[in-house]
Amino acid sequence: PAPVEREPYRAGKLAGVAVGLAWTQVGGEILYVEASLSPGKGGLQQTGNLGNVMKESAITARSWIKSNAEKLGIEQETIKAQDLHVHVPEGATPKDGPSAGVTMLSAMVSAYTGRPVKAYLAMSGEITLRGRVLPVGGIKEKLLAARRAGMKHILLSKLNEKNVREIEERYLKGLAITYVDNMDEVLTFALG
Amino acid sequence: PAPVEREPYRAGKLAGVAVGLAWTQVGGEILYVEASLSPGKGGLQQTGNLGNVMKESAITARSWIKSNAEKLGIEQETIKAQDLHVHVPEGATPKDGPSAGVTMLSAMVSAYTGRPVKAYLAMSGEITLRGRVLPVGGIKEKLLAARRAGMKHILLSKLNEKNVREIEERYLKGLAITYVDNMDEVLTFALG
Amino acid sequence: PAPVEREPYRAGKLAGVAVGLAWTQVGGEILYVEASLSPGKGGLQQTGNLGNVMKESAITARSWIKSNAEKLGIEQETIKAQDLHVHVPEGATPKDGPSAGVTMLSAMVSAYTGRPVKAYLAMSGEITLRGRVLPVGGIKEKLLAARRAGMKHILLSKLNEKNVREIEERYLKGLAITYVDNMDEVLTFALG
Amino acid sequence: PAPVEREPYRAGKLAGVAVGLAWTQVGGEILYVEASLSPGKGGLQQTGNLGNVMKESAITARSWIKSNAEKLGIEQETIKAQDLHVHVPEGATPKDGPSAGVTMLSAMVSAYTGRPVKAYLAMSGEITLRGRVLPVGGIKEKLLAARRAGMKHILLSKLNEKNVREIEERYLKGLAITYVDNMDEVLTFALG
Amino acid sequence: PAPVEREPYRAGKLAGVAVGLAWTQVGGEILYVEASLSPGKGGLQQTGNLGNVMKESAITARSWIKSNAEKLGIEQETIKAQDLHVHVPEGATPKDGPSAGVTMLSAMVSAYTGRPVKAYLAMSGEITLRGRVLPVGGIKEKLLAARRAGMKHILLSKLNEKNVREIEERYLKGLAITYVDNMDEVLTFALG
Amino acid sequence: PAPVEREPYRAGKLAGVAVGLAWTQVGGEILYVEASLSPGKGGLQQTGNLGNVMKESAITARSWIKSNAEKLGIEQETIKAQDLHVHVPEGATPKDGPSAGVTMLSAMVSAYTGRPVKAYLAMSGEITLRGRVLPVGGIKEKLLAARRAGMKHILLSKLNEKNVREIEERYLKGLAITYVDNMDEVLTFALG
């Protein structure tokens, strides 16, 4: 990863971007989730060569935001008058699976509220409609990728804690891992 | 199942969640059905890697609620002004079949009325448009899974009673099984 | 068939339900067609794992009702302000073919008018857009299934009369068979 | 063909029905095209297990009617305020090809104007958007089927005249064949 | 080609029809493109068993007309209040490829303006959104087909001039070929 | 490439056209992206035999424009009242991949603002929703094609600089290559 590539998550200044961790055949990898708003009718657009399960994650994240808008300080009028676009570069690579749920949710809330996601933070976890964060696979590969990319903070489901314990200490050096049960905790950490 | 996983159905405090019983190649399993409302236009959204038969169960449950709204104490205006989202974690697992019908219906009515589903209750049964509850397969495996997960109450179709009778008593210890004919009985038991 | 299963068509008290006769690889079988209305915009919803030909039967039945609403005593305003849902349990079984046409039409008119379908009546026949009732296959198997299920009245197309004549008398004992040319005759008999 | 089957085209009293000639693997066959109107928004519904080419024939016929409504004595307001449904029994048989074009057009205009199609008339021909009638295949088999079914009048494209000339006289006995260039001639003959 | 078939392009009196040149496995062939308007909402309908590339040609032609309406003397209100239908007989033959672009565009503008396309004119060329005319294949076969059908004028892209030069003079006798760069030249020639 | 073909990008006078660089099995190639506006409802139309990834590039470019309209000097009212059509000749060739992103974006902004793209400029780069320009493949083949076609200016992602350094100097003669990080830089260069 050249210096140029690190810039986005290092800065942490641009609202609507969050960093996730993906698990591919060749190991772990960081991925960006970008969310942006534009004048519209409350539509949800998804791009980035996403499979159905990943698209359902975004739909679920969007519904959760709508149901919890008041708590999040987002006006229903804002949601209705804007189209939300979620994009995951890089377009040539097919992506799927539920593990980007927390990342999508964080990017979306960041876009709606204008609050940037914490710098050097990467996360991975499935979300449910009532706001729970479920465990995901490939934890070791994902953490190695996060470290390689210079990330400092990691958010995972509490139910992934046992997977982290099985990894040798030296691989985790420099990573502060926070375990969460639900989306409220994710957002408090990521956007707090 | 770690303590964390049991929390939702133990508490029984959150409206819009119900516990079902699924039958997979590796045995029975409990599954959650989550329903939530958000400002909208009466749409129905479904996520969780659901097959067509399972999606039709949700559509049927939704229609039954619309047709029986008055009896259920739900305003037609509420239905029209809200989008209903039904989600079944976990997104990586394809799910199908009609047996989650009663669970979907219960989660939906719970979301519309704000009344939580009874704690430690799991259910399995196909529903029809006029409100009948039909029998489903895999009863033995489903009951074992329910017990393993610490459930205490089970709702089944009366037409599944013969399947329960064929199971050895010791496998049923700790489970109180209630047989129902129709949705009214399901809701009286689950939300009463 | 346990006593419980017979209840619906025995009673004949619930509007929107009609009994059809299907022909499967393992013989004849009765099937229910359920129709219900709920506040909406004149939409038509179909569930129950139905194939395209069967879905077209429902669309054709719906069009015939719209074109003949006045004669049937159904207000166009009612049709426009309600969504019609047609469901055929059981969701796990794929169903197709045109022979449920008369059953679908009868269930729909029953739902729109609130008049229940005659008790112990089963029917099978394709319908056309101008209201004719066409012959269907599997007559022998269907009649055996109807008798086995305790049905007393059968409605068939006049063009199926020759198929009934080829069946030995003893198989038909207890069944009163009425032959019809068109939908008007079906409805006079079924809802009269 | 039993007497009952002949009734519709013999009578010629019901608007919205026209008789076409199809060419199947087992020879020629007559087919009915039914068109009906019901209160709506100018939609076009097609049923009867129709292939894409056949559906395009109906769409083309519908457009021609819209473009030529004034000449046909049909109000644009009527077209806009009604849904048009075209059905071709029998639903179990897949049907395709462009040769039902003239039949579809005739049934549609009959439905819009309330004028029944001439009794004992069968027709076969592709239509184009500017109203030309193109030749079709299987002429011999179609004419044999028409005669077998008791038809007396046949409408074909002028470009099919050469195909008729190649058929032995005795097969055509009792059939009066009229050749046409365009839709105006079809309608003058069929609805005049 | 019988005399009857030639009538349409000979006359050149009917607006909305243009003649194109197609290249099939059995040689070149002329094809008609028909365009017609009817009261509607600015929709675009396409029929005639067209492949996706050919459909995109029509969409591109339609957009170009919308963007250049003022120059063409077509009112935006007319475009918005009419549905445009483009049909290519014969429905039984699948058609595809971009070479009918100029023909589609000419037929459409002819329909919108009421000016008929020049008699005995055939054309072939891909169009682009900014109005350029690109070269197409099968020039020799197309010109032979045009001559066989009695056409006198041919429109081609300037970039096809080299292909024409490679054809022996005697095959081109009686054909006046005009080369064009862009749609403006096409329309000046075809509708001028 | 004949002189005629070069005209469009040489002139640089027509708004809505940009030149991209594609990588095909037979080497590099220049491609045009055409964008045009017409009265409508803010729709986005895409033609030119484009694959899903390429279509997503256009959707992403469109969203970025909507989100950054003020900065670009484009009125939201203009966006809402116009349909945007993006076309990539030549229709017979399937096209896909994310590398046309910058070209699509440039053509779109050019169409919205009426400012033509710089003459003799070709570009290649993936875009992201927050405006970053990502590297693409086939750099050597693309640059050879650009030179062959007489292009003088090239825009690439900074992350492609290393790929250019690996190419022998003599292949790059006559090409001025500019590296960019984000869309703002692209537009400043291309439309400035």
Ligand SMILES: [Ca+2]
């Ligand atoms: Ca990568």
Ligand SMILES: [Ca+2]
């Ligand atoms: Ca992730």
Ligand SMILES: [Ca+2]
């Ligand atoms: Ca599980």
Ligand SMILES: [Ca+2]
């Ligand atoms: Ca269940």
Ligand SMILES: [Ca+2]
């Ligand atoms: Ca059964």
Ligand SMILES: [Ca+2]
């Ligand atoms: Ca039936």
Ligand SMILES: [Ca+2]
């Ligand atoms: Ca037949």
Ligand SMILES: [Ca+2]
């Ligand atoms: Ca026909």
Ligand SMILES: [Ca+2]
């Ligand atoms: Ca031909």
Ligand SMILES: [Ca+2]
């Ligand atoms: Ca052509």
Ligand SMILES: [Ca+2]
């Ligand atoms: Ca090329």
Ligand SMILES: [Ca+2]
């Ligand atoms: Ca490019």
